[in-house]
Amino acid sequence: MITEKMLDLSSLNQQIQSGEGEHGASVIFTGSVRVAEKEQGLLAMQLEHYPGMTEKELDIIIKNANSRWSLNKTLIVHRVGRLLPGEPIVFVGVCSLHRQSAFESAQYIMDFLKNNATFWKKEIYCKDGRNQDVWIEAKDSDEKALKRW
Numbered sequence: 001m002i003t004e005k006m007l008d009l010s011s012l013n014q015q016i017q018s019g020e021g022e023h024g025a026s027v028i029f030t031g032s033v034r035v036a037e038k039e040q041g042l043l044a045m046q047l048e049h050y051p052g053m054t055e056k057e058l059d060i061i062i063k064n065a066n067s068r069w070s071l072n073k074t075l076i077v078h079r080v081g082r083l084l085p086g087e088p089i090v091f092v093g094v095c096s097l098h099r100q101s102a103f104e105s106a107q108y109i110m111d112f113l114k115n116n117a118t119f120w121k122k123e124i125y126c127k128d129g130r131n132q133d134v135w136i137e138a139k140d141s142d143e144k145a146l147k148r149w
Contacts, residue, residue, distance in 0.1 A: 001055075001058075001075075001076065001077045001078070002049060002051075002054060002055060002058075002077075002078055002079075002080055003077060003078075003079055003080070004079065004080055004081040005079075006079075006087065006088075007030075007077060007079060007088040007091055009030060009088060009091065012075065012077060012091045012093060013028055013093070015075065015093075016028065016073055016075050016093030016094070016095060017093075017095070019072070019073075019095070022072050022095075023072040023073065023095035023096055023097060023102075024096070024097050024098060024099070025095065025096050025097070025098055025099040025101070025102040025103075026093065026094070026095045026102060027093070027094050027099075027102040027103050027105075027106040028091070028092070028093050028106075029090075029091070029092040029093075029106050029110060030088050030090070030091050030092075031088070031089045031090040031110075032086055032087060032088050032089060033045050033083050033084065033085050033086060033087050033089060034085070035085045035086075041125045041126050041127045042085055042123055042124070042125055043084075043085075043124045043125060043126050043131065044082050044083060044084055044085075044123075044124045045082075045083045045089075045121055045122070045123050045124070046081070046082055046083075046121070046122040046123075046124065046133075047078075047079060047080045047081060047083065047089065047119055047120070047121055047122075048080060048119070048120045048122075049078075049080050049117075049118055049119050049120070050118040053118050054078075054117055054118045054119065057116055057117045057118060058076050058078070058113075058117060060116075061076070061109055061112045061113060061116065061117070062074045062076060062109070064108075064112070065094070065105045065108055065109050068105065068108065069096060069101040069102075069104065069105040069108075070096060070097065070101060071094055071095065071096050071101065071102075071105055072095045072096060072097070073093070073094065073095040074093070074094050074095075074105070074109070075091070075092070075093045075094075076090070076091070076092050076109065076113065077090070077091040078090045078091075078113070078117070078119070080119070090110075090113065092106055092109050092110055092113070093106075094106050094109065108149055111142070111145045111146050111148075111149060112146065112149070114142045114145075114146075115138070115142055115143060115146045120135065120136075121135070121136040122134065122135050122136065123136060
């Protein structure tokens, strides 16, 4: 699911983890807008996507994860629009009977999400009293992580 609204992590956690014993393991991943040393002066991040195509990519990622592991529940929620430092960008939740499937499938989903989903990120900085926009390019480390699958 794609949304411009703030992610309600409590509600999403409840949604993915509720059940009556059909899963023994839940893995939740939440990615947020970070401000590390390299990102000092970050005011916001602008996320754009290709409507229709992005949702299809998310469906393909979930379908492929479900075909590799026996998952009881799978949920991806990704924000678009203007996000502030510290705000959540993405929620991935998976449930399986066993923890190994849950952990591996969550990593798989994030690796494919980072590399294959049609999102574009622009960071907005204030440096030397002026705003600067920087489009974020794919990282070699993300592409390397994808190769293990």
